[in-house]
Amino acid sequence: MNPTPSALHYPDVVSRSANSNSKQAASNYAAGLKMASLFSEHVLLYPFDVLRRQIQVNNEAVKYHLSPVSVFPVLFKISSQGPAALWKGVLTSLAYNGLVVATDNFLQDLIPVKKSKHNRTQQLRRVVRNIAVRTTAYLIVSPIYYIMLIESVQSVSASDGNLLDGIRDTLIRFVPYSSTITGGRSKMLPIWQILIPAVGLMTGRFICEKILYKIILPTLNAIQEADRYRKRKQRRTAQLSMDDDYEFEENVLLFETTYASLIARIAAGFFGQVLFYPVETIVHRLHVQGVRAIIDNTDTGVGVLPINSSIYYTDFWSCFKSIEETEGSSGLYKGIGCVLLKFSLLYGGMLLAHGVAKKFVIDNKPAIPTSPSVTTTTSTTTRPTWRHEPTTTITTESGQW
Secondary structure, three states: OOOOHHHOOOHHHHHHHHHHHHHHHHHHHHHHHHHHHHHHHHHHOHHHHHHHHHHHHOOOOOOOOOOHHHHHHHHHHHHHHOHHHHOOOHHHHHHHHHHHHHHHHHHHHHOOOOOOOOHHHHHHHHHHHHHHHHHHHHHHHHHHHHHHHHHHHOOOOOOOOOHHHHHHHHHHOOOOOOHHHHOOOOOOOOHHHHHHHHHHHHHHHHHHHHHHHHHHHHHHHHHHHHHHHHHHHHHHHOOOOHHHHHHHHHHHHHHHHHHHHHHHHHHHHHHHHHHOHHHHHHHHHHHHOOOOOEEEOOOOOOOEEEOOOOOOOOOHHHHHHHHHHHOOHHHHHOOHHHHHHHHHHHHHHHHHHHHHHHHHHHHOOOOOOOOOOOOOOOOOOOOOOOOOOOOOOOOOOOOOO
């Protein structure tokens, strides 16, 4: 006896509704994870950048903090001064990064790429244009970087704010030296002597991160594709519908590609920081030379001390040789433990967020509601083949189909 129409169920409609909600959740996840990554890197974990810069410019520091183990005690003691001691200069840092991106986008639209018949030539021109544009953006926004650096190393317990001093010192570097203008700060290098190393550092790190990103991302995508292929075979073995499998694969692909892109960016940023860390140490020393800055004691985390003004660096290479002679080769890597700890926490946070979101959105995908009391079959002998009526196959409690 054929079941009445009222007893039939329509799983395709329910499945599409559930998959639509799942797709929306996957889209929200992708946007949320990107925002969480940027917020964690530039705001939440910003105190590690503050401590790293203070260690880099402290040429009298005994503890180099080459491992993450020694970073937490010092950071905890500095935090007793209040949140301002850990997040000093964070607004200027956000302004600097935002201006770099905005200037880059403006110049990208202003300078089009000349078309070519050859794809390789077209790609090469695009790469050269991108590097030139980003270098110009760093050059234009470099004064903001100097102000951000001075703000982040100045101890809050010895100053009530250093924004105006940073702006004044930046303007002083653009004019010829004079005792009436510099106020006795004769050791401050002019802007053109520190501009080339600073912009070279930013551009070199940008190129390095782009190359590493292009290498790491395809590797992660290949690993994830192999895992998706294995899961796809398992789902087909479970005899899931084609539409449901397509929607499921689409959501998983959005999850995995977003996660792979963020992890590749984090890994590229980490290796870029480590490879150019000695150059960054030298650039920061040149920036703060001659500035009357009081920094936190990075050896103990208690008290403050002035930046040593007895050492004078005339240029990039004299600073490099001075660090090699007085502090050793490891002096170029002072504070690198902050970088290791920051990116470890950043990766761990993204891994945890991805796992939790995937567990609730993908793994707990809503099941198709069915009624265990009804078993419906389709007979080709009693029903015409041209009638497309929804059919449902249900497993009963006895386990029979």
